[in-house]
Amino acid sequence: MSLRAYPSEKSMTSTIFPFLAALGSEGPPADRAKxxxxxxxxxxxxxxxxxxxxxxxxxxxxxxxxxxxxVLEGRAIQDIWIRPxxxxxxxxxxxxxxxxxxxxxxxxIIWSDPLNQDYSRQIGRAEGKxxxxxxxxxxxxxxxxxxxxxxxxxxxxxxxxxxxxxDPWRVTYEHFARRTNS
Numbered sequence: 001m002s003l004r005a006y007p008s009e010k011s012m013t014s015t016i017f018p019f020l021a022a023l024g025s026e027g028p029p030a031d032r033a034k035x036x037x038x039x040x041x042x043x044x045x046x047x048x049x050x051x052x053x054x055x056x057x058x059x060x061x062x063x064x065x066x067x068x069x070x071v072l073e074g075r076a077i078q079d080i081w082i083r084p085x086x087x088x089x090x091x092x093x094x095x096x097x098x099x100x101x102x103x104x105x106x107x108x109i110i111w112s113d114p115l116n117q118d119y120s121r122q123i124g125r126a127e128g129k130x131x132x133x134x135x136x137x138x139x140x141x142x143x144x145x146x147x148x149x150x151x152x153x154x155x156x157x158x159x160x161x162x163x164x165x166x167d168p169w170r171v172t173y174e175h176f177a178r179r180t181n182s
Contacts, residue, residue, distance in 0.1 A: 028074035035100045038107065038126055039077045041152065042068040048157075048177040050083055053170075062091065066177065075099065081113075081175075090115055098124065109133050109145075137161070144169055153179040 028036040045067045052060040064083035071078040076099045083092040094113030101108055107124035120143055122135030131147040141161045149156040159173035 023071050023078075025070035025072070025074040027070055032075060032100065035102065036074070036077070038100075038124070038131060039068075039098050041150075042077065042079070042155075043070065044068060045180045046177040047085065047180050048175045051174045051176075053172055053174075064092070064175065065180075066175075071097075072099075092116060092118075094118065107133075109135065 027033075028040065046065065048064045048066060050062045050064050052062075054060065062084045064081065065085045066079055066081045068077060068079040076097055078098070079096045081092060081094050081096070082090060084090075092113055093115045094111060097110045099108045104123065105125070109120075109122040109124045111118070111120040111122070113119070117138070119138040120135055122133040122143060122145065124131055124133035129150060131150075133145040135143055137143050141163060142165070144160045146158045146160075147155050148158060155177050157175040157177065158171060160169040160171050162169050
């Protein structure tokens with residue numbers, strides 16, 4: 001393996017903007033706009049209150065922030081979840097890529113939090129007024145993440161997990177989010 005020098009802060013600024021310009025999009029392409037509605041309403045910035053339900057029945061609370069944007073020529077939605085809000089040191093700093101797949105009538109959801117080495121793959125679909133994502137995480141647990149109580153300016157996100165199909169779902173995290181801008 002060869003060692004490579006990382007770009008200086010000055011040259012990194014000149015490389016990050018072309019990268020972000022290539023990644024970001026103004027919106028979905030016309031042929032996909034209707035399919036993108038399930039998550040498209042999230043585009044923008046949000047602040048949140050987070051509750052972590054621990055195994056012993058106690059809870060921990062933080063504030064946080066999340067940001068959603070169109071990426072990959074508008075064919076996907078990417079977000080960033082940060083806890084607690086910056087500039088405090090992070091306990092979570094991850095991203096989700098959401099891609100609609102017409103062949104399955106659902107969304108491929110890929111979560112990655114390199115700070116905690118936490119990874120998950122799910123399929124997301126509408127269930128009534130909610131959005132439900134089901135899959136597995138890097139620990140081998142089944143996960144269910146739900147967006148509920150959705151309004152244009154708020155949502156309640158519930159994260160659940162279980163070891164096996166026969167086990168009941170256990171709530172691990174909740175995020176109560178409020179829009180800060182569009």
